[in-house]
Amino acid sequence: MNVFAKDNNYIASTYGRFPLEIISGKGSLCYDREGKEYVDMGTGIAVNTFGFCDQTWIDAVTAQLNRFQHVSNLYYSSPCADLAELLCVKTGYKKVFFSNSGAEANECAIKTARKYAEVKKGKEYYNIITLVNSFHGRTITTLSATGQEVFHKDFTPLTEGFIYANANDIEDVKSKIANNKVCAIMFETVQGEGGVLPLEKNFVKELSKIADEQDILLICDEVQTGNGRCGKLYNYMNYGIQPDIVTTAKGLAGGIPMGATLFNYKTKDVLKAGMHGSTFGGNPLASAGAISIISRINDQLLDEVNAKSEYIINSLKGAKGIKGVTGAGLMLGVEVEGDAKKIVNECIKRGVIFLTAKTKVRMLPALNISYELLDRALTVLKQVCAEEL
Numbered sequence: 001m002n003v004f005a006k007d008n009n010y011i012a013s014t015y016g017r018f019p020l021e022i023i024s025g026k027g028s029l030c031y032d033r034e035g036k037e038y039v040d041m042g043t044g045i046a047v048n049t050f051g052f053c054d055q056t057w058i059d060a061v062t063a064q065l066n067r068f069q070h071v072s073n074l075y076y077s078s079p080c081a082d083l084a085e086l087l088c089v090k091t092g093y094k095k096v097f098f099s100n101s102g103a104e105a106n107e108c109a110i111k112t113a114r115k116y117a118e119v120k121k122g123k124e125y126y127n128i129i130t131l132v133n134s135f136h137g138r139t140i141t142t143l144s145a146t147g148q149e150v151f152h153k154d155f156t157p158l159t160e161g162f163i164y165a166n167a168n169d170i171e172d173v174k175s176k177i178a179n180n181k182v183c184a185i186m187f188e189t190v191q192g193e194g195g196v197l198p199l200e201k202n203f204v205k206e207l208s209k210i211a212d213e214q215d216i217l218l219i220c221d222e223v224q225t226g227n228g229r230c231g232k233l234y235n236y237m238n239y240g241i242q243p244d245i246v247t248t249a250k251g252l253a254g255g256i257p258m259g260a261t262l263f264n265y266k267t268k269d270v271l272k273a274g275m276h277g278s279t280f281g282g283n284p285l286a287s288a289g290a291i292s293i294i295s296r297i298n299d300q301l302l303d304e305v306n307a308k309s310e311y312i313i314n315s316l317k318g319a320k321g322i323k324g325v326t327g328a329g330l331m332l333g334v335e336v337e338g339d340a341k342k343i344v345n346e347c348i349k350r351g352v353i354f355l356t357a358k359t360k361v362r363m364l365p366a367l368n369i370s371y372e373l374l375d376r377a378l379t380v381l382k383q384v385c386a387e388e389l
């Protein structure tokens with residue numbers, strides 16, 4: 001049985017996969033079983049921060065693998081402590097909780113917000129405002145936080161206590177705060193799965209001001225936007241705000257599952273011993289991988305991310321079949337006149353892997369992709385967009 005048949009037979013049918021099997025990769029190139037080469041513009045949805053099989057990352061992870069692969073969180077181990085210190089020093093946050101995915105990082109933030117409000121204001125302050133069109137994960141609670149009906153309909157009853165306000169509509173947020181007992185506001189600075197839509201700067205600043213005035217926690221979901229993706233270490237830094245909790249995952253450990261929830265001075269000691277935990281959270285391999293990634297996200301790299309972002313936007317400007325580009329840094333959505341899914345399928349046939357986000361072609365290339373490979377990918381995209389009208 002080939003992999004397509006075996007997968008269809010034995011793997012739960014939750015994914016609509018493209019007809020592509022990757023068997024190896026290096027940097028921003030990867031290969032299928034027939035030896036065909038592809039430029040990877042998706043990095044496994046913003047996970048392979050420095051591309052496939054980055055040597056520095058492999059060395060860090062294998063060095064840890066030769067020491068020990070796992071210890072329980074009942075004991076101390078330095079990889080996760082070193083990583084937490086690195087994240088705190090680079091961001092100014094005070095403490096970190098480690099988990100294994102974006103959804104878990106958000107679950108931790110939600111639990112923290114409810115506990116914080118219970119102690120400060122009372123148990124009835126359990127509501128969390130999230131935004132219409134947001135995406136926060138697929139567990140029942142993060143699904144409930146997600147402001148998209150399409151994800152809700154098959155899984156009711158949802159977790160109680162999520163209220164959806166319109167993005168970039170501060171009056172809507174204010175009225176929802178006035179009419180409900182609210183403990184937190186949770187948002188992505190760029191709605192990734194929602195269509196690569198950045199929030200307006202003024203709206204985010206106002207959110208932060210209101211949250212601060214009313215002691216409502218501000219939770220920034222940086223699962224997709226974080227770890228250098230949008231041209232700063234975390235994209236809240238582009239908005240001049242300091243959320244009370246920042247969540248991240250995806251590119252954090254460069255390809256090993258890891259989530260992190262960062263707490264500021266207000267939230268760092270809300271969760272006490274026994275209130276939360278994770279068997280694999282802060283796993284030594286994931287921590288070693290993440291140290292290798294986060295320690296290399298410096299100003300020089302971030303300048304390159306921003307320069308490449310501008311380069312892509314300029315290269316696509318005015319191209320036939322392309323209406324515009326949204327997003328930030330190397331998290332970009334291309335508004336196309338044709339059908340995004342068809343365009344992505346055709347690009348794969350021609351050796352370039354893009355993603356979709358709603359009706360857009362999405363790109364999330366490795367932060368260190370070369371201009372030469374960017375050119376190759378953009379040439380194919382422009383050709384296909386011009387043809388697929």
Ligand SMILES: Cc1ncc(COP(=O)(O)O)c(C=O)c1O
Binds near residue numbers: 103136138188221224
């Ligand atoms: C903004 C955001 N939050 C949360 C998640 C969920 O992350 P995970 O799939 O690692 O649970 C995603 C995944 O796409 C995301 O983009």
